[in-house]
Amino acid sequence: MLTPFGKEVRRMRLDSKEPMKLMDLAEAIEVSSAYLSAVETGKRPASSALVERIADVFAVDVDKRRELHQLAKQSSKFVQLQLTGKDSKSRTLATEFARRFPTMDEDTVDQMLQLIQHNECSVKRSVK
Numbered sequence: 084m085l086t087p088f089g090k091e092v093r094r095m096r097l098d099s100k101e102p103m104k105l106m107d108l109a110e111a112i113e114v115s116s117a118y119l120s121a122v123e124t125g126k127r128p129a130s131s132a133l134v135e136r137i138a139d140v141f142a143v144d145v146d147k148r149r150e151l152h153q154l155a156k157q158s159s160k161f162v163q164l165q166l167t168g169k170d171s172k173s174r175t176l177a178t179e180f181a182r183r184f185p186t187m188d189e190d191t192v193d194q195m196l197q198l199i200q201h202n203e204c205s206v207k208r209s210v211k
Contacts, residue, residue: 093123
């Protein structure tokens with residue numbers, strides 16, 4: 084089953100001036116067709132560099148690039164955190180969140196999302 088990112092890449096391949104097969108796009112972005120297929124189906128994550136190479140092949144504008152990056156993020160089944168250099172409290176937070184995430188109810192998710200988004204807005208205002 085294709086991810087949202089995979090669906091969009093497939094649509095772009097088929098709707099381009101010269102429709103491309105998966106292996107044609109894979110060759111153009113210098114990856115194997117098996118790897119590209121795994122990205123489209125969500126078995127492998129789409130790195131930012133891969134998204135950029137795909138965007139370059141189709142010569143898309145800035146807005147479309149942003150959309151592709153967003154779809155790639157939405158399509159990811161895994162998140163990795165770099166904890167190197169983080170203090171003990173930060174490591175504990177990341178670990179506890181990862182442990183509890185699978186059983187979080189919708190209200191808790193909403194509350195945490197609001198807290199994070201509120202903090203993001205506060206940081207952006209203080210930087211200006």
